[in-house]
Amino acid sequence: MNGAEVLIRALERQGVDVVFGHPGGAIMPVYDALYDADLRHVLVRHEQAGAHAADGYYRASGRPGVVFATSGPGATNLVTGLATAMMDSSAVVAITGNVPTSLIGTDAFQEADVYGITGPVTKHNYLVKRVEDLPRVVAEAFHIATTGRPGPVLIDIPKDVQQAAIELSDDDFDVEIDLPGYRPTVVGHAGQIRKAAEAIRAAERPVLMVGGGGQIAAEQVMNFAELTGIPVITTLMGIGAYPSGLPQALGMPGMHGTVTANRAITHCDLLIGAGMRFDDRVTGKISRFAPNATVVHIDIDPAEISKLVKAHVPVVGDLRDVLPRLGTELDRLDIAGWWEQVSQWKARYPERYKTDKPLVSQEVIELLREHTKGECVVTTEVGQHQMFAARLFPTNAPRTWISSGGLGTMGFGLPAAIGAAFARPGEQIVCIAGDGSIQMNIQELATIAKHRLPIVIAIANNGVLGMVRQWQELFHAQRYSEIFLADSNPDFAKLAEAYGIEGHNVFDRETARRLIPEVLGRGGPALLNFVVYEAEKVYPMVPSGAGVDQMLIGDQEPDREEAPA
Amino acid sequence: MSVERRVISVTVRDQPGVLVRIAGLFARRGFNIESLSVAQSETPGQSRTTFVVRGEPNTIEQVQKQLQKLIDVLKVVDHTETSFVDRELMLIKVAVRGPEERVELRQIAQDFRARIVDVGRSALVFEVTGDEGKMNAFIEQMSEFGIVELIRTGRVALPRSAQTPATPAARAKVA
Numbered sequence: 177m178n179g180a181e182v183l184i185r186a187l188e189r190q191g192v193d194v195v196f197g198h199p200g201g202a203i204m205p206v207y208d209a210l211y212d213a214d215l216r217h218v219l220v221r222h223e224q225a226g227a228h229a230a231d232g233y234y235r236a237s238g239r240p241g242v243v244f245a246t247s248g249p250g251a252t253n254l255v256t257g258l259a260t261a262m263m264d265s266s267a268v269v270a271i272t273g274n275v276p277t278s279l280i281g282t283d284a285f286q287e288a289d290v291y292g293i294t295g296p297v298t299k300h301n302y303l304v305k306r307v308e309d310l311p312r313v314v315a316e317a318f319h320i321a322t323t324g325r326p327g328p329v330l331i332d333i334p335k336d337v338q339q340a341a342i343e344l345s346d347d348d349f350d351v352e353i354d355l356p357g358y359r360p361t362v363v364g365h366a367g368q369i370r371k372a373a374e375a376i377r378a379a380e381r382p383v384l385m386v387g388g389g390g391q392i393a394a395e396q397v398m399n400f401a402e403l404t405g406i407p408v409i410t411t412l413m414g415i416g417a418y419p420s421g422l423p424q425a426l427g428m429p430g431m432h433g434t435v436t437a438n439r440a441i442t443h444c445d446l447l448i449g450a451g452m453r454f455d456d457r458v459t460g461k462i463s464r465f466a467p468n469a470t471v472v473h474i475d476i477d478p479a480e481i482s483k484l485v486k487a488h489v490p491v492v493g494d495l496r497d498v499l500p501r502l503g504t505e506l507d508r509l510d511i512a513g514w515w516e517q518v519s520q521w522k523a524r525y526p527e528r529y530k531t532d533k534p535l536v537s538q539e540v541i542e543l544l545r546e547h548t549k550g551e552c553v554v555t556t557e558v559g560q561h562q563m564f565a566a567r568l569f570p571t572n573a574p575r576t577w578i579s580s581g582g583l584g585t586m587g588f589g590l591p592a593a594i595g596a597a598f599a600r601p602g603e604q605i606v607c608i609a610g611d612g613s614i615q616m617n618i619q620e621l622a623t624i625a626k627h628r629l630p631i632v633i634a635i636a637n638n639g640v641l642g643m644v645r646q647w648q649e650l651f652h653a654q655r656y657s658e659i660f661l662a663d664s665n666p667d668f669a670k671l672a673e674a675y676g677i678e679g680h681n682v683f684d685r686e687t688a689r690r691l692i693p694e695v696l697g698r699g700g701p702a703l704l705n706f707v708v709y710e711a712e713k714v715y716p717m718v719p720s721g722a723g724v725d726q727m728l729i730g731d732q733e734p735d736r737e738e739a740p741a
Numbered sequence: 742m743s744v745e746r747r748v749i750s751v752t753v754r755d756q757p758g759v760l761v762r763i764a765g766l767f768a769r770r771g772f773n774i775e776s777l778s779v780a781q782s783e784t785p786g787q788s789r790t791t792f793v794v795r796g797e798p799n800t801i802e803q804v805q806k807q808l809q810k811l812i813d814v815l816k817v818v819d820h821t822e823t824s825f826v827d828r829e830l831m832l833i834k835v836a837v838r839g840p841e842e843r844v845e846l847r848q849i850a851q852d853f854r855a856r857i858v859d860v861g862r863s864a865l866v867f868e869v870t871g872d873e874g875k876m877n878a879f880i881e882q883m884s885e886f887g888i889v890e891l892i893r894t895g896r897v898a899l900p901r902s903a904q905t906p907a908t909p910a911a912r913a914k915v916a
Contacts, residue, residue: 295762296769300812303757320812357754357815479806482799 179307180209180338183271186314188215189349192242194598196220196229200246201286203273205338207244218598218627221619223250225591227257228617231266231328232595235578236553238392240267240321241595247274248286251332252293256585258328259297263582264413265388267326269317270294276336277305290332299327307340315351324360325477360476364493364501372448372472372489373505376404379446379470381514385409385429385458388581389451389475390417393495394574397450400499404509407518409437411452412566415577420570421550426518427570430458431718432563435525435732438716438724440518441466448472451495454485455582464723474498527567529731534709535685537564537636540692544606544634545569547693552604553578553596557589557613560642563714565608587616590633594620597629604630604699611637611661611668611705621675624701632700635668638710646713650728651720668705678702746775747801748827748898749792751808752782752816759813763790766807772796776829776895787815791827791897820898827898831869831876832858836887846886853879864889872896 177185183206187195194216199207210217220226223245230241245254251272261268275284291303300320302313310333317329376382384406390397394417401408401424408418409426418425427434429441441447447469452458459465462484473480473487474495481490491498529538541564554571555578556562562579571577578596580588593607614635624631636642639662648656672679678695682688682704695702715730753759760779767774772794779790794801801819808817820827837843843865850857850867853875859866869879873896880888 291758292761295758296765355812358812477810479803479810481806483803 177342177344178205178209178338179310179333179340179342180205182307182310182342182344183314183333183338184209184213184215186311186349187242188213190314190318191239194218194233195242195244196226196233196595197244198223198226198246198250199244200250200273202247202275202335203244203250203271203338205335206271206273206333217244218594218623220591220594221622222617223253224257224587225594225617225620225623227254227268227270228260228585228588228591229595229598230268230270231257231261231264231588232555232578232592233599234261234267234326234595235264235391235592236575236596237599238575239599240269240318242269242271244271245273246286247272247290248288250286251290252288254330255293255297256583256587258294258330260580260583260585260588261328262297262299264580265326266328267321268328269321270328270330272330272332273338274303274332274334277334278336280334290330294330297328298330301330301332303332303334304337305334307337307342310337311344311349312351316353316355319353319355320358324358324362361478361492362476362494362497364474364491364498368489368491369498369501370505372474372491373502375446375470375472375489376448376502376506376509379509380511381444381517382446382448382509382511383407383409383426383440383444384448384450385411385441385452386414386417386450387411387452388413389495390414391574393451393499394418396496396499400503403503404506405511406448406509407440407515409440410570411455411458411581412579413581414452415566415570415579416572416574419572421572426522428566430455430460430724432567432714432716433718433724434527434567435716435727435729436518436521438718438727439521442723442725443517444469446470446472448474449485449487450474450499451476453477453480453483456484459485460718460722460724460726464725524734525729525732527732528734529712531685535683535688535706536712537561537638537706537708538568538712539685540634540636540688540706540708541565541568541608543688543692544608544696547696548604548606552576552606553593553600555579555589555593555596555605555607557607557609557616558584558586559610559613560638560646560712560714561608561610561636563643564636569608586613590614590617590620593631593633594623594629597627597631602630604632604696607631607633609633609635610642611635611639611665612641614668618671621672621677621703625676629701630699632695633703635703635705636708637665637668637705638708638712639665640710642712643714645710646717649711649713650717668703672703680704682706743797744795745798745801745821746793746795748820748825748896749794749805750816750818750820750898751790751792751814753788753790754813754815755786755788756813759788759811760790762811762813763808766811767792767794767804770800770804770807772800772804776893778895778897791895793896818900820900824901825898826901827872827896828870829873829876829896830894831879831891832866833869833880833883833891834859834864834866834889835883836864836889838863842886849882853882855879
């Protein structure tokens, strides 16, 4: 066999059933080996989309996503996808071809220093120079990508290594992982867990804040919440890790968080951060974040402890280990007074928006939620629609909310929906997008059309880059610089139809109400382009640099007459 | 917050690019490397690097944690927390203008236990080994004669064999 066949065999050994990718010169031996293999390959139309699809596949299933790309431009096109996966701790294994080893460093055709370029945006990366290393490198790559804090790993394989002949037996693929420098701490320290339990027992106003780490520990989060009766905040990455519809759920914290979540953070005397990393979009100004709280920080990555918010009680470990053990030392917390306060905030600040204007994004998103009964996978692009969706369409099951949190990558949602569709066959996928971000990977309509994927794309089309417009209106004196899209947007319905996908342009409420259930009933693929009110803003909002207690409440402020005393 | 100076040893697996990873990490966190030395350690396949870095204490702690996360990094030791010995080697070329100066230079070199490793008509090259204080003192002495050029290896450090807690004096020396 040759190196390319070794690679395919090693991938199959890892249980890989689908690969996203795009061929090119330096990876042709791999594509040649693929021709005879059982491994399913999904041809994307841009490598970036391949990386996002692999990422979406992981987020939707918990199984590592795999992407193939060629050298040079193929590999550099992966970079945004790798950085996105890195920031959101997503297990992606990227395989790139490279020019033959003899040409590396000579500025050969389609050569780039992929190993050097991708180092900072991967958990680890490899340049394989000997074919006999391939089984070990692939095994290590999957091990590193999926264990500890998950993350992307890239394997760069020069073309001559793909072509090199080698005789390997099945045993040669049984690789024992030997990585002395990599031993993630999974089991929490007993003493630290005891300290955490003491702090929690002593608390009068505790909150639990669950991040992306909760996606693999939803059961443990649920048990812990039920046991203690603690209010639960879920970050953008934590949506679905705890069902948003339950009474204990306070919603999302931070810049576009709920009033209740941000008030709870401000007034709590104990904050448990679980599988989250205190991103600046969550904390706002650090000195005003949970100023009265003892912080218990549970995370598998020791480097996150006290990186931004000082942890008074750090517990390094996997939530699946730490939360149940913490639970054994706790009973239901006596926090009725705190709940009274929190419930008042919840009652006073429900999600609300005004419909005394043309169609707004929020009602479109609510209609989608209503007609899917929340039973679907939601992917989003990045911008206003993303925040509206996080607030109005937070899903209730883990691995069903897929959104670029850390990197905030426009162009993520559509290819991520493709990945999710392959990860969860037969399930409805809803991709919520804006008219700006959808155009960053719109070529993937072809991939969706080809595989007739059950994806319903909803564009909240306000004709501008909405989030930028919001900032310009609020903080840049209404100087609307370079945000206008409407005059040159395509006819999205026609565009979808050109790809062979059902498409509709929707201009009013009545059509929206009629079409959404109709299209969802057919399951997709379909594209719904909702022309929505341009100047709608996401509220509440914590201005950049302000504390989470300094929200602009906007439309969320209750009208005087209806406000409870 | 106060800026501190730390001596950090990082034991790594000999893999291509490992130094780039480490250097990249320092650069990305806005961290200045004052000196860096790297060479084979006692174990085949492993190298030891010694960094002298400057930064705020929590930044230094963060960088150490990030270093520890690199797959090819086996061990990170902050020598500042322990008692350690450190040395540096310097080659320094000093201008000589006459026989009198030559005698004077030899005398100073003797006092510093520096060796003369090259003798030229208009310059001498000295090899000096020692801790940082000695290097700086020697440079100061030589600057009166005229330093043509010099090169330093940067510091290398090892913990002392008896792992006693750092004395205030040892800390002061590092700072």
